[in-house]
Amino acid sequence: MAYWPQKPPLPETPEQLRARIPGWGVDLDPKDRPSVPQEVFDPGAYGARWEFPDRQPERYGPRERSIEHAFLPPVFGTSAPLHGVSGRIRRFAYDRFSEGRNAHWLLLIAADRVDTFEGLLASAARGRPDDPVTETGVLAEARSHPIASRAGRVDTHHQVLDPLVVGGPWVLAGAGVLAAAVAAGRALSRRG
Amino acid sequence: MRAMVYRGPYRIRTEEKDVPRIEHPNDAIVRVTLAAICGSDLHLYHGLMPDTRVGTTFGHEFIGVVDSVGPSVQSLKPGDRVMVPFNISCGSCFYCARGMLANCHNVNPNATAVGGIYGYSHTTGGYDGGQAEYVRVPFADVGPTVIPDWMHDEDAVLLTDATATGYFGAQLGDIRQGDVVVVFGAGPVGLVAAQSAWLMGAGRVIVVDHLDYRLEKARDFAHAETVNFAEHDDVVVHLKRITDHLGADVAIDCVGAEADGNFMQQVAGTKLKLQGGSPVALNWAIDAVRKGATISVMGAYGPVPSAVKFGDAMNKGLTLRMNQCPVKRQWPRLFEHVRNGHLRPRDMVTHRIPLEHIAEGYHIFSSKLDGCIKPLIVPSAA
Incomplete structure (x- = not known):
């Protein structure tokens, strides 16, 4: 107990642990543990033959970057370049706010949601509309012991909200489109 | 090629994408033979990580065979079987020069607080990941390592993140x-x-x-x-x-x-x-x-x-x-532990899922169904 100076006794001795657990204590000495200490200056240790790497060309337009960077780092990912309204929001978030500002991250999250709708529209336009049944993988439920797997778990309390998280934006989008259509219809009938 | 593609929170699908190209002289293109879904992939899947874009491919745990290399690559050649750390590291920046390979400053334009990670949103650099038939591997002379002959593929893929x-x-x-x-x-x-x-x-x-x-x-x-x-x-x-x-x-x-x-x-x-x-x-x-x-x-x-x-x-x-784990620095000691049986990563694998069925794999893993602990993804071209 914490009220006395000695540490409470352990249930097993080192000998018992060594006999029971394969490899017990083989890395007891911190010198045997890798990446200790965290920082060891050795610039030639990891295969780089350059002091600064060659620069990757910007093939997909000006690459967005954090304003905390002094310049565009020499190598970067090329997945999903900025596009559409979500791209404009993201560009603004990167150009205007540092990583230290909540606005930076909240704008990026907002852009993610806009991107989802843009993706829905673009995919439908390409003739491959999104299918929430196959894309959510729920068809796996039938052969994955859905009831037994969930018995006695605390996360089932909030998992019931998942369909709302997935389906909510679809419902909202549908309601928005419907409201716009109704408004347009009324406007046209007034003119007529 | 076939690749997992993010479509929005809780929605992914497998679709056709262009095979990645060499973008930098030290790039390699790797044909993926085995990948995994990591628990942290679920944060992306659930829409929690800012700047997770529709159309990106997840997957930071993968192994494969080198398909092609850029002109400056010296340590790998086509045909090599490689395991790739989840970190992307230049090997020469302030942090890499000190062994902080998870904190590279030369590979992530989108954020200075985090290094580069395969398939983990644009917040970690906007790289496509390995839940696909092919993946671009930057700094091929720094990150990947040829898989030792004695090592099981499932141990190798789990050493790229979870075990390390x-x-x-x-x-x-x-x-x-x-x-x-x-x-x-x-x-x-x-x-x-x-x-x-x-x-x-x-x-x-x-x-x-x-x-x-x-x-x-x-x-x-x-x-x-x-x-x-x-x-x-x-x-x-x-x-x-x-x-x-x-x-x-x-x-x-x-x-x-x-x-x-x-x-x-x-x-x-x-x-x-x-x-x-x-x-x-x-x-x-x-x-x-x-x-x-x-x-x-x-x-x-x-x-x-x-x-x-x-x-x-x-x-x-x-x-x-x-910190994020500097995987490459951990490997020499961990290889010893796997070889002598002190660590047995592949014993954690519960599911092996074809890439074409990856949406169901994510659902099973996310919902913790069917006793799922570690699902692996097998690309059809593997």
């Missing part, structure tokens, strides 16, 4: 002989952290989770005591009781931003996204350890703020240690 990270979690705990170690989370990282705590001389290892099948694995695979937090009104008090009211010497958070155990935190953090996830496990760790203890954080957290109990951490004089 689990060991690193125990290592950051600065465990000394006889320490009482509490591991939060009995997923693959937590299971390896528990195993590794023994290698470092722990006197007791206690694993906390609420999934009975994973706790059973923690007992059998990691020789640990287990606590099902769902069976206790207050798991912090229970952990105090079973540690003579002193508390653990070391806690390792292997859960991260989507911890269960507090309904309001879950709804506010992971459903409504009002904060950067649900840091329940980290808060339990802070409260359950003794004063002066060390907490190692291996669970993934995003850049959005979370309600973490720093006041208790300060008043208890805790040391909080954390």
Whole structure:
């Protein structure tokens, strides 16, 4: 107990642990543990033959970057370049706010949601509309012991909200489109 | 090529994408032979990580065969079987030169606080990941390593993150002989952290989770005591009781931003996204350890703020240690541990899923169905 100076006794001795657990204590000495200490200056240790790497060309337009960077780092990912309204929001978030500002991250999250709708529209336009049944993988439920797997778990309390998280934006989008259509219809009938 | 593609929160599909091209002289293109879904991929899947774009391919745990290399690559050639650390590292920046390979400053334009990671949103650099038939691997002379002949493919793929990270979690705990170690989370990282705590001389290892099948694995695979937090009104008090009211010497958070155990935190953090996830496990760790203890954080957290109990951490004089694991630095020692059987990563694999059925794989893993602990993804071209 914490009220006395000695540490409470352990249930097993080192000998018992060594006999029971394969490899017990083989890395007891911190010198045997890798990446200790965290920082060891050795610039030639990891295969780089350059002091600064060659620069990757910007093939997909000006690459967005954090304003905390002094310049565009020499190598970067090329997945999903900025596009559409979500791209404009993201560009603004990167150009205007540092990583230290909540606005930076909240704008990026907002852009993610806009991107989802843009993706829905673009995919439908390409003739491959999104299918929430196959894309959510729920068809796996039938052969994955859905009831037994969930018995006695605390996360089932909030998992019931998942369909709302997935389906909510679809419902909202549908309601928005419907409201716009109704408004347009009324406007046209007034003119007529 | 066929690739997993993100379509929005909780929605992914496999579709046709262009085979990646050499973008930089030190790039390699790797044909993926085996990949995995990581627990941290679920943060992306659930829409928690800012700047996760529709059309990106996830996957930071993969192995494969070198298909082509850029003109400056010297250490690899087409046909080599390689394992690729989840970190992308230039090998020469301020951080890489000091061995902090997870914190490279030359590979992520989108954020300075985090390095480059395959398939982990634009917040980590906007690289496509390995849940695909092919993947671009930057700095081929720095990251990838040829898989030793004796190593099983499933061990190799799990060494690219889960195993290295689990060991690193125990290592950051600065465990000394006889320490009482509490591991939060009995997923693959937590299971390896528990195993590794023994290698470092722990006197007791206690694993906390609420999934009975994973706790059973923690007992059998990691020789640990287990606590099902769902069976206790207050798991912090229970952990105090079973540690003579002193508390653990070391806690390792292997859960991260989507911890269960507090309904309001879950709804506010992971459903409504009002904060950067649900840091329940980290808060339990802070409260359950003794004063002066060390907490190692291996669970993934995003850049959005979370309600973490720093006041208790300060008043208890805790040391909080954390980082993404510098996988390549861990490998030489971990290869020894796998070869001599002290670590057995492939024993954690429960599901092997074709790439074409990856949406179902994510659902099974996310919903913790069918006893799922570690799902692997097998590309059709493998």
